[in-house]
Amino acid sequence: MPTKPEILKRNTVAKSRLFRADELHLKFSNGEQRIYEKLCSGGPGAVLMVPMLDDSTVLMVREYAGGLEDYHLALPKGAIDKGETPEQAANRELKEEVGYGAGKIHWLKSIHLSPAYMEHKINVLLMRDLYAEKLPGDEPEPIEVVPCNIDDLLALVMRDEVIEGRTIAALFMAKAWLESQ
Structure with missing residues (x-):
C-alpha cells in the first residue's frame, strides 16, 4: 500500500450555497509536490x-x-x-x-x-x-x-x-x- 501524500496546505478557493472547492498542496512520498483541487461535501451525506x-x-x-x-x-x-x-x-x-x-x-x-x-x-x-x-x-x-x-x-x-x-x-x-x- 502506498504512503498517502502529506497535506502541506489547504485553502478554500471557492464557495457557494451548494459547493466548496478546496486546493490541496500535497507532497508525495517520493518528494514530488502537486496542487490538487477538490469539491468538498457539506453535511452528513x-x-x-x-x-x-x-x-x-x-x-x-x-x-x-x-x-x-x-x-x-x-x-x-x-x-x-x-x-x-x-x-x-x-x-x-x-x-x-x-x-x-x-x-x-x-x-x-x-x-x-x-x-x-x-x-x-x-x-x-x-x-x-x-x-x-x-x-x-x-x-x-x-x-x-x-x-x-x-x-x-x-x-x-x-x-x-x-x-x-x-x-x-x-x-x-x-x-x-x-x-x-
Missing part, C-alpha cells in the same frame, strides 16, 4: 434509494436536473439530515419524493461519483415491502414517479433518459443482490 414495488418493478423518478438543463429518469435520492441514519433518511426521502415508505431497508454500499476531485459519497439502499405514505418535500414541482421493469436491466439502463451513473450502478447492484437472495 446523501442517500439513493432503489424502491422495489414488487420483485420486478422499480420506482424511478423523472425530475429536472440543473446540470443537464433537462429532465432525466433516475432513482430517488436526497440529503441525510443531521442526526439521521442513512436508513432513516432513505425512508423519509422515499416518502417525500415517491409517496411510499419501506418496511424493509437494506444498505447496499456507499459509492463515490468522481473520487479524483470530489469528496461526495452517496449511500445506496434497497427499499422493499413498500406501503403508501406521502410526506411534504422540498421539490419545486411534483415529481413524476415512473414504474420500470428491472427484469431486463440492460434495456432499462440503455434508455436515452437514464443517464446518471449512480442510478445505473445502483440498479445493477440491487438486481444482483436480489438475485442472490
Whole structure:
C-alpha cells in the first residue's frame, strides 16, 4: 500500500450555497509536490434509494436536473439530515419524493461519483415491502414517479433518459443482490 501524500496546505478557493472547492498542496512520498483541487461535501451525506414495488418493478423518478438543463429518469435520492441514519433518511426521502415508505431497508454500499476531485459519497439502499405514505418535500414541482421493469436491466439502463451513473450502478447492484437472495 502506498504512503498517502502529506497535506502541506489547504485553502478554500471557492464557495457557494451548494459547493466548496478546496486546493490541496500535497507532497508525495517520493518528494514530488502537486496542487490538487477538490469539491468538498457539506453535511452528513446523501442517500439513493432503489424502491422495489414488487420483485420486478422499480420506482424511478423523472425530475429536472440543473446540470443537464433537462429532465432525466433516475432513482430517488436526497440529503441525510443531521442526526439521521442513512436508513432513516432513505425512508423519509422515499416518502417525500415517491409517496411510499419501506418496511424493509437494506444498505447496499456507499459509492463515490468522481473520487479524483470530489469528496461526495452517496449511500445506496434497497427499499422493499413498500406501503403508501406521502410526506411534504422540498421539490419545486411534483415529481413524476415512473414504474420500470428491472427484469431486463440492460434495456432499462440503455434508455436515452437514464443517464446518471449512480442510478445505473445502483440498479445493477440491487438486481444482483436480489438475485442472490
